[in-house]
Amino acid sequence: MGDRRIGVYPGTFDPVTNGHMDIISRATRVVDHLVVGVAVNAGKEPLFSLAERVEMIEGQVSRMTNGDGTKIEVIPFSQLLMNFVGEVGAKVILRGLRAVSDFEYEFQMAAMNARLNDRVETVFLMASENHQFIASRFVKEVARLGGDIRSFVPKEIERMTVKKLRETGDLVIDEH
Ligand code: ADP
Numbered sequence: 001m002g003d004r005r006i007g008v009y010p011g012t013f014d015p016v017t018n019g020h021m022d023i024i025s026r027a028t029r030v031v032d033h034l035v036v037g038v039a040v041n042a043g044k045e046p047l048f049s050l051a052e053r054v055e056m057i058e059g060q061v062s063r064m065t066n067g068d069g070t071k072i073e074v075i076p077f078s079q080l081l082m083n084f085v086g087e088v089g090a091k092v093i094l095r096g097l098r099a100v101s102d103f104e105y106e107f108q109m110a111a112m113n114a115r116l117n118d119r120v121e122t123v124f125l126m127a128s129e130n131h132q133f134i135a136s137r138f139v140k141e142v143a144r145l146g147g148d149i150r151s152f153v154p155k156e157i158e159r160m161t162v163k164k165l166r167e168t169g170d171l172v173i174d175e176h
Contacts, residue, residue, distance in 0.1 A: 007031030007092040007123075008085050010077075012039050014046040015157050016057045017139055019131035023096040024061065026125050028070035035088050036061070040078040047140055047164060050076050060154055082116040090120065097124040098132050140165070146173030 009027055013020055013036075027034050038054050046053065057074045064072075077084040085093060093113065095106055110122040127134075134152045143149045143161050150158050165171040 004032040005030075005092065006033045006035065006088060006090040007094050008035045008037045008081075008088060008090045009094040010037035010039060010081055010084075012041045012044055012046060012136065013053050013057055014041075014044070014048055014136050015053065015139065015153060015161055016060060017131075017134045017136055017153050017157075018151075019096060019098075019127055019134040020057075021060055021064075021154065022128050022131050023094065023125050024057075024072065025064060027094045028068060028072065030094065030123060030125075031070065031092060033071045034073070034094075035090060036072065036074045037081070037084055037088075038074060038076045039081075040076065047161075047168070047170075052160075052164075056157060056160060059156060063154075080116075082113055082120065085120055086117070093120060093122045095122060095124050096127050098127040098135075143176070144170055144172055146171075146175035 007027060007030060009024060011020065024034065024036060036057055038050060038057065040050050048056065054074050054076050061072050061074060097103065097106055106124065113120065113122060139149050139152050140161065144165055149161065153161065162176040166174065
């Protein structure tokens with residue numbers, strides 16, 4: 001392994017959005033080996049199961065053109081993030097930061113994590129201008145009410161989200 005820099009990009013990814021994919025692709029310029037850590041996050045009552053979220057990200061990652069050869073792995077985790085980071089041998093946690101809304105939560109979490117292990121750095125990538133307002137939570141809400149989510153998520157994810165909402169009986173207005 002030598003001095004290969006391993007980074008973890010943790011999240012719930014329920015579902016993965018264009019904003020997440022932008023961070024994944026840009027993170028490959030920062031680290032040599034990127035682990036996308038998919039959190040069980042039962043507290044958030046995700047729409048998609050852990051296995052589904054992992055599979056959805058893997059599908060999108062496999063379509064990415066990753067010219068510089070950074071290795072990308074998608075791994076679920078249910079333990080404390082810092083323990084997961086230690087298990088995969090990472091020295092960096094990557095997070096995306098949308099204007100204003102994410103700051104306080106991310107600031108607190110980074111500070112807590114630094115207290116738990118100060119040899120791991122949290123690095124923030126600013127959300128790209130055209131992805132600033134994309135959030136999984138809103139994507140689900142818009143889809144639920146029959147809105148068009150195609151500019152927020154990849155085509156395949158749109159299809160799966162609508163299908164899932166239909167299956168769970170959550171599609172209030174079915175205009176898809
Ligand atoms: P979590 O439950 O950990 O907040 P999310 O899946 O909501 O998980 O987000 C994972 C990470 O991706 C977080 O750092 C979040 O700020 C970031 N993120 C989410 N949406 C975007 C976006 N549109 N652009 C950039 N970063 C984003």
